[in-house]
Amino acid sequence: MSDDRTLLNELLEKQKAGGLKPSDRYAIPPQPMPAQEASERRSNISEVAQGYTETQARLEAMRCLQCKTAPCMEGCPVRIRIKDFVTAIAEGQYGEALAIIKENSLLPAVCGRVCPQEVQCQEKCTVGKKFKDVDKAVAIGRLERFAADRAGAAPAVPQVAAPTGKKVAIIGSGPGSIVAAADTRRAGHEVTVFEAFHKPGGVMVYGIPEFRLPKAIVQQEIDVLKQMGVEIVCNFVVGRTRTVDQLMKDDGFDAVYVGVGAGLPSFMNIPGEHLIGVYSANEYLTRANLMKAYNFGKGADTPIAVSKRVAVLGGGNVAMDAARTALRLGAEKVYLVYRRSEKEMPARLEEVHHAKEEGVDFRILQNPKRILGNGDGNVAGMECLKYELGEPDSSGRRRPVPIEGSEFTLDVDTVIVAIGNGANPLIGQTTPGLELNKWGNIVVDEKCKTSLEGVYAGGDIVLGAATVILAMGQGRTAAAAINEYLASKA
């Protein structure tokens, strides 16, 4: 019997005999996430983190103190009853655990993998506080993933209420839209999801790489929607194929949820960004993920640069995804260039950690000044400046200040710009009366209602750049408001 198994049995005995004391729980070692070896995984696209074993999951769940105040729940944007599902796992009631999660989150297999738990639920965890280390908090995200994965290949199909005769259009098919579609469908409305790409799933299929979120998981969630009777129409560009107005006036939709996600990628506005080999992270990841460019010539037809030395600009999760994708596409050297210090990086700790393990070379407090080209218009290098941290800026983070005369050149043939996105202009440009802010994002109230009657919005098109869970939260809020609105219209 393994040590883990022995420990679990001892704890179960103790529990039976009279319960676990906090000291018993503190004594349980935090369970590490089994993962592919860094040297191996950097040349494949399979998932890096492989998920807890049953024994690990139960041990990790037993670390939870069952705080009466449940501070973890405060940290969760969709307020999952965390301690209850964790208890269910500790007791071996995995189906029950999943059912509890699903009361609030429709996509546990996704969120368990991609939520930034260390700044949400796990940041508030008493166990982590006790050890003064958020890494030692109860691994709520890993437990969520465990519960979802245990449920197997066929997630339960939610009940759908009797038909209301009302029609809802969901624009986009990312996480917010999936939740909005499910919740409005559950209320009995006829729901159609319109996706511009040829595959549904939004950022979960074009952006987040396979090694972090297997596409099969996203497909499962899409299949659940279909089984609920949601119609999914791909290759339909709202604003162009039909406008929001046409959907509502001519096609009989009573309400619309706009969840079109991120739009135009930002560039640095430095010389050389038009050179061949300069990508936005959106383009690089879309080619690699959605179009499977890593299989170019072997079943996939979309090419991607064959890079030896790559610089990724930015410090968020998308930058990490791009850097790690470049390694998997065969780059010998990948730099991650970020103008602030590592402490200011918006990426999840786990992603930073994984990227470093895989050999991404972090160049912090550096920033490009211009991208250098060869005579053929290809990237031949990047001239950078070194930075130091000055006074805090409007974001509260210390402002990076360039050090004069610190220029140096990085020898790279590819540059991937991962510094964020603007708003997609299509819906804004083609929907008269829809209020936008100065950045082009759709303005909504606390119920995710826009300035137009019957039109709701959420996710990146509202928030600028957000996370899967925040988009889901807005999808849920909007769906509740849509259900309420349609009920009042009856």
Place this chain on the structure above:
Amino acid sequence: MSHRIVSKKQLSEHVFTMEVEAPLVAQARRPGQFVIVGVSDDYGERIPLTIAGADTAKGTIRLIWQRVGKSTSEMADLKIGETLGYVAGPLGKPTHIENFGTVVCIGGGIGNAPLLPIARGMKEAGNTVISILGARTKELVILEDEFAAFSDELIVVTDDGSHGRKALVTEPLAEICGRDPKPALAVAIGPAIMMKFCCETTRKFAVPTQVSLNTIMVDGTGMCGGCRVEVGGQTKFVCVDGPEFDGHEVNFDIMMKRLSAYRNLEQKAHEAYKQHRCRIGLND
């Protein structure tokens, strides 16, 4: 939705046309817009193609494309009755059409296809339309009859003089721009190099010139940024800001370089496809 091919024709050695079912696109499209086509639903390339026309009654759009790589060869190998994996669109901003007076429309090679609905639209809006169609050689001049049907004046030029005048399109263009009154607008669509020289020609006469850019693209909806061009010193996205721009402001040199980004990879894929096609006996 299935996109059945209802007609297909070869216009020249490497240029093909098809009418394909896409009723929503047929209904929504305006001159100047394009679609993204996928031959297969799965891991095929997303191919941006301008819409050469539409029949709303039949629910079809007309595509004209040149066989240059694997994906466009696959399209060329499809038969009437077969289907395309998907057709997304219409994309891009429609051409601004109004009665300007006299409009000179310059098409180069395959560029005649996107130019056709724009030139016809200009005519329908009341303009005097002068069309200049150019190609390397006679065989490559496409859609001449269709332009002839509505153009007030039609000039055909070939590089080798095998049809029409032996000249580049810029030669008659300069003559027309030199007339009094000069044309109110020029619309030039064709290879980047042709559009560049058309713009240099019209600039001398201060004739405003629209061009339609066909850059590398992935999503076509303003997400990837692969189609970016420099217009008036600013970065613009062809898929959502274009495809038409003020030609006098476009940096064609950058655009031409970016168009060559995947040439080597594409050639390899195309060679592999041609060999595969030989083995399975598709060659006619």
